[in-house]
Amino acid sequence: MAAFTGKSVLVLGGSRGIGAAIVKRFAADGARVTFTYAGSREAAVQLAAETETTAVMTDSADRDAVIARVRDSGRLDVLVINAGIGLFGDALELDPDAVDRLIRINVHAPYHASVEAARHMKEGGRIIVIGSVNGDRMPFAGGAAYALSKSALQGMARGLARDFGPRGITINVVQPGPIDTDANPADGPMKDLMHSFMALKRHGQPSEVAAMVAWLAGPEAGFVTGAMHTIDGAFGA
Numbered sequence: 001m002a003a004f005t006g007k008s009v010l011v012l013g014g015s016r017g018i019g020a021a022i023v024k025r026f027a028a029d030g031a032r033v034t035f036t037y038a039g040s041r042e043a044a045v046q047l048a049a050e051t052e053t054t055a056v057m058t059d060s061a062d063r064d065a066v067i068a069r070v071r072d073s074g075r076l077d078v079l080v081i082n083a084g085i086g087l088f089g090d091a092l093e094l095d096p097d098a099v100d101r102l103i104r105i106n107v108h109a110p111y112h113a114s115v116e117a118a119r120h121m122k123e124g125g126r127i128i129v130i131g132s133v134n135g136d137r138m139p140f141a142g143g144a145a146y147a148l149s150k151s152a153l154q155g156m157a158r159g160l161a162r163d164f165g166p167r168g169i170t171i172n173v174v175q176p177g178p179i180d181t182d183a184n185p186a187d188g189p190m191k192d193l194m195h196s197f198m199a200l201k202r203h204g205q206p207s208e209v210a211a212m213v214a215w216l217a218g219p220e221a222g223f224v225t226g227a228m229h230t231i232d233g234a235f236g237a
């Protein structure tokens with residue numbers, strides 16, 4: 001029997017990159033997977049067909065839509081909150097509306113989705129949020145908004161772990177370093193700068209992050225909660 005046979009998994013932001021790898025991993029491990037997308041309908045429909053999963057359009061910038069998606073997901077064993085955006089540039093120049101949108105997607109949605117999930121999960125439920133090593137370390141200028149959004153997830157997980165512990169639900173943050181996706185291609189212009197901070201001088205693969213998520217969602221991680229799990233080639237070390 002596959003590791004997640006009979007389990008119901010919702011991935012917020014699953015159409016591309018790390019989220020798509022997480023969808024593939026849980027599907028391969030036998031779970032019933034639903035994932036959300038916002039802009040990439042074609043990629044979402046194709047991934048759903050390939051993996052026999054369900055794609056639904058839900059914009060993580062819309063708090064009420066996110067809450068409704070979690071509420072209407074029925075019985076949920078695992079919630080993975082991956083949807084996230086970057087915004088880099090001179091803090092004195094960035095559009096304040098763009099900063100606020102980032103905070104809605106990267107912080108407000110994870111908080112409200114986690115709380116709503118906890119209302120419906122049974123004992124053994126797992127919530128996993130994709131943060132970033134930039135929550136611990138922001139070694140270049142122009143990343144303050146992104147860094148603040150990812151460090152906010154650390155406080156959220158520490159606090160919600162205490163709220164959810166009595167219900168037998170765990171919540172953890174996975175903190176990737178540079179991972180080869182559309183948002184951060186392994187051959188992109190930032191490659192050499194990023195690798196200069198790392199012990200392992202390569203981008204990670206989305207499947208490597210998905211493997212950590214799968215472990216946190218599985219039975220061996222039952223005593224793990226309120227914690228940050230960094231997978232970054234020592235970017236943050």
Ligand code: NDP
Nearest residue numbers: 013015016017018037038039040060084178179181183184
């Ligand atoms: P991509 O840009 O490659 O993919 C982002 C995914 O999130 C897409 O599936 C996208 O869906 C979804 N998404 C974005 N905005 C929304 C929204 N408003 N509503 C619903 N879904 C949304 O990014 P990555 O795969 O690289 O990143 C995934 C997560 O990992 C993010 O939280 C990111 O911050 C984090 N991360 C990434 C790192 C990296 O180096 N790649 C490093 C550290 C952390 P759609 O296209 O359909 O809108």
